[in-house]
Amino acid sequence: MNLMKSAGRQRGVVLVIALIMLLAVTLMVVTASNLVQTNLKIVQNMESHELARFAALAAIEEAISSDRFTDEPGDVFLAKCNLTPNLKCYNFNGDPDEDFDDIVVEVFEPSCVSVTPTPNDELDVYGSEQEASCFLPPAVYSMCAYSVWDFRATATDPLTGARVSVRQGVSILTALNKIDTECPV
Template sequence: MKARQQGVALIIALIMLLLMTVMAVSAFNLSSTSVEAVGNQQWRSEALAAADMAIEQVIGAADLAKSDPVADEINVDINRDDIADYVVAVDEPLCVRAKLSSSAPPSSLQLVGMSNSTWNTVWEIVATVQDADTGASVKVRSGVRVLLSDDRKNKICS
């Protein structure tokens, strides 16, 4: 009886060792998947911040009352180490709506061939950040209102 039990103990020990190995491998896989998910979330948050910074830069630099809107690529340094972390592609600002301003005209003087009307225009600015390694991308859409003269509105906001 004793001789028959010695082989069973070895088999049970091997089965237990196999189960513990499977548990260790699955715990490792689960933790590495969690690390990847956290890394992806961090990239997404930084890319959104980069896109917002680029849009703010475009809004601050754009003087639609004087210059035409253009598309641009903006380098953004998130961690302020003087190295561009993200390249943000900003589409050409698009005029989506124009409404005659209800405010008083800028001048009571009406010149021939000129209008004293001002327009509240709404512009859509779209910024896209793309990760070259993974192909993941983030797109941010923002709007800004700009007061334009009648002549300028007719020229750039049809």
């Protein structure tokens, strides 16, 4: 009879230990799942941030690639977003929905930081057509100057809320009459 009671108690202890082990394994699985989800969110946030940064840099590069910013700093893009000056929209995922842009970049009006007149003796008159057009024979200084421009852009992803601001400078050789109004010598 004692043997039967002892076996019954052992079964109860085994059941309790099995339930505790099941609870411990369940907690480990839930914790691991939460860690994986958190890591995925971190990676997605980093990806959204980098894509917004790429869009901001691409918009600045497009603005720098043309010389519109020296003529019209308030309207640097030929193809605008929503007909808004200095606004560029990008659709990175290739979906056909043209009403919703993945990232919207606002390029602020570029500002001229400095102008340095270029002496005639620093020009490569024979090697560069642009520099040859700046040459002014009897004078010390040419008709061109190196101007330094400051570009700032803010890219926003309306879906994820990622927002990135980028700043970049550029120095270009420009005719003095093109920059005289925006960047006085």
